[in-house]
Amino acid sequence: MSFPWAKQYTPSHPFMKWMDERLPVPRLVYNAVGGGYEVPRNLNYFWNFGFLAGLCLVLQIVTGIVMAMHYAANTEVAFDTIEHTVRDVNWGWMMRYAHANGASAFFVVIYVHIFRGFYFGSYKAPREMVWLLGVVIFLLMMATAFMGYVLPWGQMSFWGAKVITGLFSAIPLVGEPLQQWLLGGFAPDNAALNRFFSLHYLLPFVIVGVVILHIWALHIPGSSNPTGVEVKSESDTVPFYPYYVAKDGWAIGVFAILYCAMVFFAPNYLGHPDNYIPANPMSTPAHIVPEWYFWPFYAILRAFTQDFFFIPAKLMGVLAMFGAILVWFFLPWLDKSPIRSSSYRPVYKWFFVVLCLDMLVLFYCGGAAAEEPYVMISQIAALYYFAHFLIILPIVSAIEKPKPLPFSITEAVLGKDEDAKLEPTA
Amino acid sequence: MARILSILVGLFFTVALVWSFGVGFYTWATEPAQPTAEHEFHEHPKHVSFASDGPFGTFDKQQLQRGFQVYQQVCAACHALKHVAFRDLEKIGYNEPEVKAIAAQFQIPKYDEMTGMVETVEGTPTDYFPPVMYAGQGSPPDLSLITKARHDGGPYVYSLLTGYQDQPAELLEHFPDAKTPDGLYYNPYFPNLNLAMPAPLMEDMVTYSDGTPATVDQMAKDVSAFLIWTAEPTMDKRKQTGWPILGFLLFATILGYMSYRNIWANKKH
Numbered sequence: 001m002s003f004p005w006a007k008q009y010t011p012s013h014p015f016m017k018w019m020d021e022r023l024p025v026p027r028l029v030y031n032a033v034g035g036g037y038e039v040p041r042n043l044n045y046f047w048n049f050g051f052l053a054g055l056c057l058v059l060q061i062v063t064g065i066v067m068a069m070h071y072a073a074n075t076e077v078a079f080d081t082i083e084h085t086v087r088d089v090n091w092g093w094m095m096r097y098a099h100a101n102g103a104s105a106f107f108v109v110i111y112v113h114i115f116r117g118f119y120f121g122s123y124k125a126p127r128e129m130v131w132l133l134g135v136v137i138f139l140l141m142m143a144t145a146f147m148g149y150v151l152p153w154g155q156m157s158f159w160g161a162k163v164i165t166g167l168f169s170a171i172p173l174v175g176e177p178l179q180q181w182l183l184g185g186f187a188p189d190n191a192a193l194n195r196f197f198s199l200h201y202l203l204p205f206v207i208v209g210v211v212i213l214h215i216w217a218l219h220i221p222g223s224s225n226p227t228g229v230e231v232k233s234e235s236d237t238v239p240f241y242p243y244y245v246a247k248d249g250w251a252i253g254v255f256a257i258l259y260c261a262m263v264f265f266a267p268n269y270l271g272h273p274d275n276y277i278p279a280n281p282m283s284t285p286a287h288i289v290p291e292w293y294f295w296p297f298y299a300i301l302r303a304f305t306q307d308f309f310f311i312p313a314k315l316m317g318v319l320a321m322f323g324a325i326l327v328w329f330f331l332p333w334l335d336k337s338p339i340r341s342s343s344y345r346p347v348y349k350w351f352f353v354v355l356c357l358d359m360l361v362l363f364y365c366g367g368a369a370a371e372e373p374y375v376m377i378s379q380i381a382a383l384y385y386f387a388h389f390l391i392i393l394p395i396v397s398a399i400e401k402p403k404p405l406p407f408s409i410t411e412a413v414l415g416k417d418e419d420a421k422l423e424p425t426a
Numbered sequence: 427m428a429r430i431l432s433i434l435v436g437l438f439f440t441v442a443l444v445w446s447f448g449v450g451f452y453t454w455a456t457e458p459a460q461p462t463a464e465h466e467f468h469e470h471p472k473h474v475s476f477a478s479d480g481p482f483g484t485f486d487k488q489q490l491q492r493g494f495q496v497y498q499q500v501c502a503a504c505h506a507l508k509h510v511a512f513r514d515l516e517k518i519g520y521n522e523p524e525v526k527a528i529a530a531q532f533q534i535p536k537y538d539e540m541t542g543m544v545e546t547v548e549g550t551p552t553d554y555f556p557p558v559m560y561a562g563q564g565s566p567p568d569l570s571l572i573t574k575a576r577h578d579g580g581p582y583v584y585s586l587l588t589g590y591q592d593q594p595a596e597l598l599e600h601f602p603d604a605k606t607p608d609g610l611y612y613n614p615y616f617p618n619l620n621l622a623m624p625a626p627l628m629e630d631m632v633t634y635s636d637g638t639p640a641t642v643d644q645m646a647k648d649v650s651a652f653l654i655w656t657a658e659p660t661m662d663k664r665k666q667t668g669w670p671i672l673g674f675l676l677f678a679t680i681l682g683y684m685s686y687r688n689i690w691a692n693k694k695h
Binding site: 041042043080083086087093094097238242243246247249250252253254256257260261263264265267268273274276277286303304305306308311313316320323330333334336371372373375376379380382383386387389390391394395398413414 | 428429432433435436437439440441442443444445446447449450451454459481509514567570571574575576577579617657658659660663664665667668669671672675676678679682683685686689690693694695
């Protein structure tokens with residue numbers, strides 16, 4: 001997309017002219033993340049997280065490829081090859097910790113990015129496709145992270161794989177054969193480890209593909225902004241380069257400091273000690289928990305403890321866990337409010353705050369042992385989660401009286417916009 | 427229409443949750459959970475500090491060597507150390523001839539391709555600590571990663587080694603079924619309170635080459651420090667690498683912030 005006032009790519013060097021006529025990659029870059037992409041001038045720091053997510057993806061692919069050079073997907077030696085990498089390969093410990101903590105960093109960034117979307121209504125027309133592709137990326141990320149965690153073949157790898165693939169057995173009729181087909185056996189073993197490695201290597205590149213579509217779809221209407229008012233004139237925007245390159249640049253610095261602090265000074269803090277015990281199918285860990293980024297959804301899975309009419313509790317849990325993410329696909333049509341930014345939605349804003357707290361409660365319960373009172377707390381929290389998206393949001397968006405919006409981004413920033421006088425007053 | 431459907435789906439999940447919650451709450455209110463001996467008497471590791479603690483901590487090589495002595499003379503009877511090679515011992519201050527001498531004290535099983543037999547030969551620095559043939563009850567875990575494989579690993583090992591005691595009378599009074607079975611030993615720092623390993627350390631069991639008095643507390647501390655090292659021999663390097671990187675990033679971030687301020691100086695936003 002470009003607004004009429006966006007700068008055009010005009011190569012001056014003969015080589016760039018030659019290139020532009022044959023394969024206009026520089027033009028593509030210029031229009032995507034250069035001077036040719038006009039961006040609202042009022043983006044706050046929450047808009048840095050998209051760029052950071054892209055950085056995390058690159059980081060994971062680079063460190064992951066190096067890890068794969070020293071890894072062997074074989075249940076006999078998988079655990080030992082990781083230890084070999086960490087102990088004997090030059091800088092192997094750094095690659096390993098960078099990759100393991102990189103996954104956590106990626107999820108931190110992506111959760112902020114998603115909740116930014118919730119608050120500022122980034123999923124609304126005309127950006128539904130951006131949102132839908134984003135949810136696809138999130139699902140792919142979850143699959144990739146889950147399979148990556150299985151690769152070291154520690155206790156949590158094995159039992160996590162067993163629990164998660166066991167969920168498929170809850171599906172009526174085809175569940176059991178489906179689970180065995182997915183695992184290539186009756187329990188996670190060499191066949192499962194090999195296909196998980198294969199897919200763990202493949203899916204990041206699928207994510208790259210969907211990210212390209214995500215950015216392409218974004219650039220059709222252009223970036224949203226904190227007021228939710230669409231761009232009207234040249235004074236509403238600044239070119240991506242140099243303005244947002246500079247802003248993203250220093251945000252990368254802050255991110256890198258926090259990330260490196262984890263990698264170099266607390267690399268095992270987010271991991272589980274049990275994964276330093278080699279997988280043992282004969283010994284079940286006391287508490288099987290997934291990695292922290294799955295905790296909210298794990299809490300939802302475990303919240304369904306009773307059969308509901310003819311539906312077994314386990315199936316309910318599985319439906320709810322997947323439903324909790326799939327519901328995001330419907331968000332653009334559940335939220336009918338024409339107002340994008342929750343800053344101008346006095347009622348919904350507070351429900352958003354409750355949703356954030358609710359996610360934190362689910363997060364805590366998902367990491368805790370499956371015992372009371374955590375199960376009861378997660379039941380209430382899960383109840384709010386579903387009520388929020390499926391009941392509260394559609395109703396609130398129908399009855400809420402929004403606050404007056406600024407005429408334009410320029411007015412929101414400068415307090416006045418000369419063009420506003422030209423509009424007939426309502 | 428979409429709205430009605432959504433509310434119906436929402437009600438489906440919320441009612442199911444209310445039902446689950448109701449049953450759970452009723453059970454919880456009417457049948458209070460029975461306390462267990464593990465729950466009441468298990469203790470978190472004692473507070474103990476190591477030279478390698480914290481972002482500035484580095485290994486105390488003298489202590490690691492003492493810890494290695496304890497491992498070699500006590501633990502190695504039952505516990506293997508498969509991820510550690512003899513050559514790694516140079517990192518805790520032994521010189522090459524010393525490492526060669528240590529390696530030669532171990533018998534390494536080697537497969538002979540010519541005869542098809544497994545024969546044991548003297549270890550060399552490139553060999554890893556050999557498997558331990560253990561004939562008794564239980565299965566002593568490999569210790570290479572033990573301090574990473576337990577919460578609060580270093581203090582855990584120290585607490586376990588110094589935590590053996592008689593079973594408290596109070597425990598037997600409230601949980602008569604939880605009496606430590608024959609062949610197991612009571613230790614409140616072990617998750618289920620009873621383990622197959624008897625208290626391994628006794629006063630002056632080891633004669634430290636640096637003359638440090640070998641109290642049980644000292645040996646437990648030293649071997650815990652050694653096992654923190656075996657779990658991550660690269661820890662010192664990790665921390666030493668981290669500081670300059672953080673320093674550089676801080677510098678780069680400040681520059682980045684200044685250039686951001688400079689570029690946006692005339693643009694209100």
